[in-house]
Amino acid sequence: MVSxxxxxxxxxxxxxxxxxxxxxxxxxxEAAAKAYSVxxxxxxxxxxxxxxxxxxxxxxxxxxxxxxxxxxxxxxxxLARGLNPKPLMAELFGKGTGxxxxxxGSMHFFDRNAHxxxxxxxxxxxxxxxxxxxxxxxxxxxxxxxxxFFGEGAANIGSFHxxxxxxxxxxxxxxxxxxxxxxxxxxxxxxxxxxxxxxVRAYAYDIARDHIEGDExxxxxxxxxVAVERARRGEGPTLIEVSTYRFRGHSMSDPAKYRTKEELExxxxxxxxxxxxHELELGGITTEELDKMDLEIQTQIDEAYQYAETSPEPPLxxxxxxxxxxxx
Amino acid sequence: MAILTYREALNRAMVEEMEKDPLIYLMGEEVxxxxxxxxxxxxxxxxxxxxxxxxxxxxxxxxxxxxVGSAMVGLRxxxxxxxxxxxxxAIDQIINSAAKMxxxxxxxxxxxxxxxxxxxxxxxxxxxHSQAFESWYAHCPGLKVVCPATxxxxxxxxxxxxxxxxxxxxxxxxxxxxxxxxxxxxEYTIPLGLGEIKRKGTDITLVTWSxxxxxAEEAATILEKEGISVEIVDLRSLRPLDENLIYxxxxxxxxxxxVEEGWPVAGFGAQIAYLxxxxxxxxxxxxxxRVTQMDVPMSYAANLERMSLPNALRVADTIREMxx
Numbered sequence: 241m242v243s244x245x246x247x248x249x250x251x252x253x254x255x256x257x258x259x260x261x262x263x264x265x266x267x268x269x270e271a272a273a274k275a276y277s278v279x280x281x282x283x284x285x286x287x288x289x290x291x292x293x294x295x296x297x298x299x300x301x302x303x304x305x306x307x308x309x310x311x312x313x314x315x316x317x318x319l320a321r322g323l324n325p326k327p328l329m330a331e332l333f334g335k336g337t338g339x340x341x342x343x344x345g346s347m348h349f350f351d352r353n354a355h356x357x358x359x360x361x362x363x364x365x366x367x368x369x370x371x372x373x374x375x376x377x378x379x380x381x382x383x384x385x386x387x388x389f390f391g392e393g394a395a396n397i398g399s400f401h402x403x404x405x406x407x408x409x410x411x412x413x414x415x416x417x418x419x420x421x422x423x424x425x426x427x428x429x430x431x432x433x434x435x436x437x438x439x440v441r442a443y444a445y446d447i448a449r450d451h452i453e454g455d456e457x458x459x460x461x462x463x464x465x466v467a468v469e470r471a472r473r474g475e476g477p478t479l480i481e482v483s484t485y486r487f488r489g490h491s492m493s494d495p496a497k498y499r500t501k502e503e504l505e506x507x508x509x510x511x512x513x514x515x516x517x518h519e520l521e522l523g524g525i526t527t528e529e530l531d532k533m534d535l536e537i538q539t540q541i542d543e544a545y546q547y548a549e550t551s552p553e554p555p556l557x558x559x560x561x562x563x564x565x566x567x568x
Numbered sequence: 569m570a571i572l573t574y575r576e577a578l579n580r581a582m583v584e585e586m587e588k589d590p591l592i593y594l595m596g597e598e599v600x601x602x603x604x605x606x607x608x609x610x611x612x613x614x615x616x617x618x619x620x621x622x623x624x625x626x627x628x629x630x631x632x633x634x635x636v637g638s639a640m641v642g643l644r645x646x647x648x649x650x651x652x653x654x655x656x657x658a659i660d661q662i663i664n665s666a667a668k669m670x671x672x673x674x675x676x677x678x679x680x681x682x683x684x685x686x687x688x689x690x691x692x693x694x695x696x697h698s699q700a701f702e703s704w705y706a707h708c709p710g711l712k713v714v715c716p717a718t719x720x721x722x723x724x725x726x727x728x729x730x731x732x733x734x735x736x737x738x739x740x741x742x743x744x745x746x747x748x749x750x751x752x753x754x755e756y757t758i759p760l761g762l763g764e765i766k767r768k769g770t771d772i773t774l775v776t777w778s779x780x781x782x783x784a785e786e787a788a789t790i791l792e793k794e795g796i797s798v799e800i801v802d803l804r805s806l807r808p809l810d811e812n813l814i815y816x817x818x819x820x821x822x823x824x825x826x827v828e829e830g831w832p833v834a835g836f837g838a839q840i841a842y843l844x845x846x847x848x849x850x851x852x853x854x855x856x857x858r859v860t861q862m863d864v865p866m867s868y869a870a871n872l873e874r875m876s877l878p879n880a881l882r883v884a885d886t887i888r889e890m891x892x
Contacts, residue, residue, distance in 0.1 A: 307641070341674030350673035357640060358673060362664045368630045369665060372637020379593065379619065379643060398657070402630025409625070562671045563709050565678030565733040 297460025314359030393424025596648030761808030
């Protein structure tokens with residue numbers, strides 16, 4: 241493992257914060273997996289475990305006025321945005337205290353105030369929505385930037401091409417981040433992508449591109465930052481491909497038999513959390529301090545679990561509420 | 569009262585609303601420089617500039633998504649489909665994104681967006697350009713579906729649709745664009761969900777909307793000479809639906825016929841027939857009947873197209889049978 245040692249106290253504290261967020265995501269999802277296996281969470285549950293550095297690094301480059309559009313694998317992005325794990329876990333449990341009042345579930349976290357513009361369940365459909373949010377920023381002459389996450393599987397759907405083309409011709413302030421975890425559900429990329437490198441599709445739209453490994457959180461942040469600043473300057477969109485890996489199956493119902501144990505083990509050696517932890521140790525943070533941090537986060541997750549479990553289900557009167565918005 | 573065409577009435581509604589609210593924009597293929605494929609947006613580019621009257625490449629899914637995304641952060645888009653036939657490649661954005669955004673976010677994202685454009689059949693445009701899709705969209709909760717039949721209604725209903733905080737499917741009748749009618753000069757709106765009795769009668773209730781109103785009116789005129797009095801209910805919007813207007817009329821006439829431009833199977837008329845038998849059964853002297861397009865794709869051949877579409881003679885024949 242090539243390690244980039246944090247050089248000063250500022251980069252140590254920055255990395256510590258990234259590590260904290262990544263552990264929070266990991267532990268949140270481990271708790272969610274547990275709840276799923278005992279039937280407290282229904283539907284699909286797509287875990288982000290292994291990909292944490294992508295969401296945390298990317299979102300660290302944003303300010304609160306910027307927007308995030310996510311996929312059905314949205315827990316990590318929401319937590320990296322700083323959303324409270326309690327209403328997120330409650331949403332997974334289908335409770336009225338959930339971030340989407342129990343109407344959304346795992347795939348549909350939304351928080352308008354945090355500019356967290358949703359987890360979206362149709363592969364790639366949200367890419368043009370993200371372009372639309374960026375369109376609105378430009379229309380209103382605000383300098384907000386939108387970042388849009390999707391997997392490499394989404395890169396083959398029409399909405400990807402249409403969204404990128406429209407963003408390109410109108411120079412919209414949007415950064416498209418392809419989290420390439422190499423499997424679209426059970427289909428490996430070599431069976432789905434005519435050209436394996438998704439980022440080269442940027443050439444087709446004459447926009448900026450980047451391609452990075454996703455196990456080093458600060459590197460992800462640095463690269464996404466460049467694209468965010470480019471967008472903020474009015475120079476248009478960027479397509480960034482971040483190579484990453486999910487340690488679990490596509491969702492909790494997928495045993496992931498389409499890949500070898502050896503492959504999984506090789507990627508686990510590149511676990512972004514382990515890497516960050518190692519780098520923090522090199523930067524002078526003791527194992528005890530890191531363990532203490534892990535423990536504090538575990539307590540926070542336990543509280544979220546407890547909150548979700550004890551929260552009431554939404555009132556039945558909610559069934560017909562929200563189908564239509566209130567009048568203007 | 570001014571005499572305006574259906575397209576002029578739509579244009580006036582959009583222009584007036586855009587003058588009032590800077591968050592409204594119009595987007596679609598050829599809406600700007602070309603002045604609209606059907607000239608509904610004639611002159612709007614000059615008035616509002618390229619920032620608010622926006623030409624797009626041919627990419628319905630993409631620009632429908634742009635509209636939805638921009639509505640999430642407070643803009644009020646009017647998205648024009650050159651024809652509703654092309655909306656099918658954007659139906660994911662309409663149904664999976666626009667219609668559900670407010671619900672699945674627990675009320676956080678109202679969706680003030682209008683999808684509008686030319687619908688319906690005719691003019692020998694063949695199978696892929698002659699289709700009435702209101703039943704498809706009316707199927708989906710979260711959408712509002714509006715189908716105006718006259719210039720006066722088109723103006724008032726489009727203004728309400730633009731002001732609504734929900735995604736509205738506004739289907740204009742392609743063959744009605746040039747039709748003329750009286751439009752009050754003073755500004756007005758027509759609430760969505762308010763139908764209108766377009767003709768009073770006592771023998772049968774004819775329920776219809778959009779272009780099919782013209783078949784209904786023609787048939788009513790023919791039958792009047794035979795001493796048959798037809799009441800015509802123009803729904804104007806399918807979602808929300810003015811159910812009581814239908815029932816009140818059926819209670820008076822004891823018979824109901826639905827006339828629509830779409831296909832019969834799982835069409836919106838089937839829903840109306842169900843509602844009438846469910847809620848006004850005791851008043852019925854005859855099963856509810858329907859006159860629809862034939863259950864086939866549209867043929868190009870002039871005679872087959874004529875045969876396929878509903879028309880006044882078929883409406884009149886059906887009514888005569890129902891009154892026997």
